[in-house]
Amino acid sequence: MSTSVREFKMPDVGEGLTEAEILKWYVQPGDTVTDGQVVCEVETAKAAVELPIPYDGVVRALHFPEGTTVDVGTSIIAVDVAGGAPAEPGAAPAAEQRPAAAPAAPAAPAEEAKPQGRQPVLVGYGVVESSTRRRPRKNGSAPAVAAPAAAPAAPAALNGSAAPAVPGAPAVPGAPAVPGAPERPLAKPPVRKLAKDLGVDLWSVRPTGPDGIITRADVQAAAAAAVPEVQAPAPVEAAQAAPAAPVTAAAPAASFDGARETRIPVKGVRKATAQAMVGSAFTAPHVTEFVTVDVTRTMKLVQELKQDPDMAGLRVNPLLLVAKALLVAIRRNPSINASWDEAGQEIVEKHYVNLGIAAATPRGLIVPNIKDAHAKTLPELAKALGELVATAREGRTAPADMQGGTVTITNVGVFGVDTGTPILNPGEAAILAFGAVKLQPWVHKGKVRPRQVTTLALSFDHRLVDGELGSKVLADVAAVLEHPKRLITWA
Structure with a gap:
């Protein structure tokens, strides 16, 4: 391997943890990256965190596809710090190496500008935005494996039909965006993962967060509205304290009309x-x-x-x-x-x-x-x-x-x-x-x-x-x- 190629290894982001799962790649072979740019999101036994790359260069290879659990200290991405030609056509991005899945929910627009204006970040503490412009959100509505969505346990349902789309978003998921509109729905990575787990298309979710950001409650409400026949439990006691965080299903619940068993990886x-x-x-x-x-x-x-x-x-x-x-x-x-x-x-x-x-x-x-x-x-x-x-x-x-x-x-x-x-x-x-x-x-x-x-x-x-x-x-x-x-x- 060329001496100009640097291998970025899975760091210990949780003080003593031994492994982490790659949730999402934000780059592909051939992409140019800069020092401090977030290249992927990983989930440890304690938290979901974003990993910034410590090099400037061109991505040569992603060593593992999304959904893979990787030991700490194992190389996960190769970067040519001397730049050069893009990766060979045969080097498929990690996302394409994943096994074929069941029919997926509609995806957000495929053509997206690469993140700009990033500042170096601390692992696990998010991204510092440029003072001159808002950075485009990195994590689009990735195709989610289709499965019956579970209604969230917390009582947060919207009456009637599905929530209106994000202002300025295409009326049909995947359609070209309106000029000047956000390139994709604005949501943080954990919220995107929740939407993926519940089978919710973020383009169909009405945001209530600041600056049009979609919150967890918005996704839960959209999931509940999409499955009106599943009733969320009524509040137990009006005066009782709320839980420390809303409780939702760890994975979409299986339907009794379908397969007789569902196997959920423990990780x-x-x-x-x-x-x-x-x-x-x-x-x-x-x-x-x-x-x-x-x-x-x-x-x-x-x-x-x-x-x-x-x-x-x-x-x-x-x-x-x-x-x-x-x-x-x-x-x-x-x-x-x-x-x-x-x-x-x-x-x-x-x-x-x-x-x-x-x-x-x-x-x-x-x-x-x-x-x-x-x-x-x-x-x-x-x-x-x-x-x-x-x-x-x-x-x-x-x-x-x-x-x-x-x-x-x-x-x-x-x-x-x-x-x-x-x-x-x-x-x-x-x-x-x-x-x-x-x-x-x-x-x-x-x-x-x-x-x-x-x-x-x-x-x-x-x-x-x-x-x-x-x-x-x-x-x-x-x-x-x-x-x-x-x-x-x-x-």
Whole structure:
């Protein structure tokens, strides 16, 4: 091979990960690339990130097609840094090397200008746009493998027919664009992947994001409108906290009228989650305790806080106060905030709390955490929780945001579930499940009255948390939620 040809290897974009899947190539053999230009999008076990090329030159070869899982350190693209003639005709682009698929959804216009005005980027943090012009979006509506689309679990449906097309977009997918209109629908790579999974043509989606950008909610709404006979579940409880991120199917659901089986590859986040949960279940001896508590006063406080000027513009819901209650309980029982060091045969107590919030996303379950949550005021905690939700919803959660957690909350109540026995996030000693808040008959001041009631479940690692400590923590959380004034007296 010529000495002018440089091989770009799959980097470790997740601090210790061993492999990544190539989701999308943005270049083909013969294309000219510049230092800092994003050439592909990859998915690791923790996040979907864009990879910038560190060379100027001409692409000679793409070594793997889209959909291939590649080990870290393996060369994925060859670039002739001396330039030269385009690649030989026989060198087919990676996308053309993919196996033949089932009939695909209509594609966006094929002729696209190559991205211009890119600035060097940090892996996983998106692209810095030129200050002089908006860069064309790289990732067009790639043909998606046709499969029955699943309605998103979150209730976000549009009534009537399919949503109107993007202003200025062709009326028929694949038709020439109107002069001056966007070359393709504007959407971020995770949103494009979601549209591909749900079989949604981005040209048919009405954007609601800033500058005409299509959001995840827009794609979900279009998918729901396209399958009107599939009803999204109704909200479980109006006052219940929303999940950390909208929950959608990991892959299109199979129809009972078609094939008898569907095989879905286990990779990326789902693969990592499966391995972590098996490791946790068979390494840490789990114990789960439950308590049912009257949270009427907490629900009233939530409504009052929504009107408080100090909380204006912040996300206020029961999950916020559950998080604060857990932080108060940890302050009173700090030994619960620890980990087990098998190699050193030590219990490592943490003097900080990185509070994890379990979030179900199209890519699988992730647990981003709020760093130093113990030191935050209620408004600061609300802001951090809102940012965590928004980042997870957009598929932009960085690997660093999912590392270093010390304790986790999983909000199963949003699905109408009363409680569960959650499995510990690896490396942590406890996880709290927050169940559905429901109106139930309850003995209050000697009389049976309707009260807002929920069930909490705390799973803990019995190697370092005994029954007394686990019971104290769970009882403290319940006590704060029953009488939220303890947020002040116990703080």
